[in-house]
Amino acid sequence: MLKPKTEVDVYIGKFLNNRYLIRDLIGKGGMGRVYLAEDAAKGGIPVAVKILMLNLANQQISQRFAREIFIGAQLGRKSKNIVRVLSYGVTEDKTPFYVMEYLQGKNLKQILKVEPLTITKFLDICQQICLGLQCAHQGISLKGEIYPIVHRDIKPENIFLIDNAKSEIVKILDFGIAKFLTERSGMTLTDSFIGSLPYCSPEHMEGRKLLDVRSDIYSLGVLMFEMLTGKHPFQTQSNSFGTWYQAHRFQTPPAFTEVNPQVKVPQELQQLVMSCLAKEVSDRPQNISQILETLESVKLQNYDAQPINNDSLENLSTVQLVPVTSVSEKECLQKTWPKNKPIAPIGFPHLLHTNQGTVATYWAMLSQQEITKFLDKTYGTEFIAKINVYPMLLWVTVLYDAQLSLTRWLSYFLDMKDNRGQKIVRVLAERGYYHLLFFALEEPTRCAHVMTLTLTATQRQQLADWLALNHNSDELISSNQARTLLKTEYEKLKLEILQNLAVNPQISKSSFRTWVSKLFERFFQILAHNN
Incomplete structure (x- = not known):
């Protein structure tokens, strides 16, 4: 998913489960390493394989890894905007791994470094992110119950844009630290803090047990501000936990014109981003559907659709005669x-x-x-x-x-x-x-x-x-x-x-x-x- 780079590795050149030939290391994450591989059972088509890092193979990390496989397998089938998990297994040394679709393109962080986004492109990317998040928030089935999923790590690195001749397809990556929520109480099934400090909601950093989908909406607000202005809404003296907590809990986001006077953002869009960045969860949009409605409204106001002939x-x-709408x-x-x-x-x-x-x-x-x-x-x-x-x-x-x-x-x-x-x-x-x-x-x-x-x-x-x-x-x-x-x-x-x-x-x-x-x-x- 990232540009392949040369690194000596025990897995490169080996087969996993007599099927997946590991070709190269293409990325490292908090829990494991991601490899470019070939699926021998399907004519050598490229796939990505994520293997749990041995030095992190304790019970808690193993449970998180298993949860990531389970969530990815269910959500990837439901939404084209979430990376698909194709298979899973264990290596010869009993290390768990899973196989996912191999994506060719760039993540949003790489794109924002070299080119500002037009309003048109912003709306397209943001709508697809929202559709993926909406799918996760609607939940997955577990033992007959529906559990909404909070991603908890929405950031530019986890938003991937696939090169496509017709249109760009956006994929949300890395549900490794996602949380299940019980539908009745909103309580989380895991409690430890893990996340990317610049994009965490205040309540996430405080370790609140009532963390819900509005935490993802805050992270999305940070991301949207960055996509529109090219800069983060908060400035900190250091990268420490305490400094970022003070910023997320107490700093007021600046006006768009203060950050980038050249940026011309529709007023309705500015209001949407600022509402997503509200310190209190009750002041934010309460679900992704509300955000999608605003994005559609902005699209309608600024860009006339082509006439129907x-x-x-x-x-x-x-x-x-009868559309396929199942x-x-x-x-x-x-x-x-x-x-x-x-x-x-x-x-x-x-x-x-x-x-x-x-x-x-x-x-x-x-x-x-x-x-x-x-x-x-x-x-x-x-x-x-x-x-x-x-x-x-x-x-x-x-x-x-x-x-x-x-x-x-x-x-x-x-x-x-x-x-x-x-x-x-x-x-x-x-x-x-x-x-x-x-x-x-x-x-x-x-x-x-x-x-x-x-x-x-x-x-x-x-x-x-x-x-x-x-x-x-x-x-x-x-x-x-x-x-x-x-x-x-x-x-x-x-x-x-x-x-x-x-x-x-x-x-x-x-x-x-x-x-x-x-x-x-x-x-x-x-x-x-x-x-």
Whole structure:
């Protein structure tokens, strides 16, 4: 993972487990050494092998090493932004090792030394770091329980950028000192202080037992400040523990212009970084999702997306009638009802940041009985707008059971004068689908069911056109007046919408699969009869 260098070593030139040929030493860490190796079982493809250092092979270090293997193996499969653990074993002298993907590129520390980051590149790198951290914070499964993971060592050396012809891929490295958190109490399962002093949170240095994901958010804040200015937010006289603790606990981070007057950072981004660097955990963003939302907002404000053309929409709609969304659907099923929302039959949109990118979702709370009634039934999506008088649209989702004559209308106003409203409309147009998350009133803690609803090419183009018109639209009425106008139009159109659903019904994916299965069954029956 670092540039190979020559060093005499007992492992170089030897095979591990008759499979991994060790070629060179490429790095040293706190717990072990990392080697470039070839996987003989897969045609000699390069891999990286981390071997525990013998002089550190005590019980505590061995447990940490085993934990690193376990965490890396689970998280690497869940997120493309976390380095993948491929295998593990022990050497002939009983020293544990594990095998991970070999990364070619540079770590963030090497990059920051030679080139400042543009806002565009910063946003791209930071979003990928956040997606990897979000995956870790969502947790891994251990004996039937979900345990969030705190990395505890976010720093430039542990952020790796892979050279890729299409785009840069960011990987988070080294979960060697990560902590499991119990979901109920937030207590850590290990207590000793280990970390990189310039990037540690105050509570981490104090050894608090209630260390949680907001400690990683503080370290990310330090990293973001450095990425944007080229300098660390705190200056110390020495590199001692005490000096760094005083800095993290008591020093106020300087303004961006004080550190680098040439840097032009959007105000919203500056506020985000400063909030991540808050001394008290309660003053920071409470989770990575909040940071991702701000990054998306900054991206939207500063960089206009490319317009969507008819050709691309038609290709998307014809090639893939039902999008492959199994991964993001599984992530939806892990979601919990927000604490700031009442336990009541309400609905609201939310941009979900998944490993497949940002997806529009609509969260609805209904009774368990009502949810059951509408599963696999007819559904429809409508957008109602009067852009010529105010840039607002009404997003309507209809659940319809023709046999029982039951209808549930889910609606929400999206004000495109607001950055969040613009972003939701843009993602709907670009993705062409959204997830509908059902939460039961009786058991509101976890998502009970997910449906994926698709938009037509015409709807997607309509949304794109409204976004384009939004930049030049006049506000002839107030936002409240626009809501009243759209609601009146909505009531007029309800009957027409239901009539359209009766003629051209849309069905959920599970029902769609059942229908296809029956169709093929009937097809083979006809073939058998003809033969």
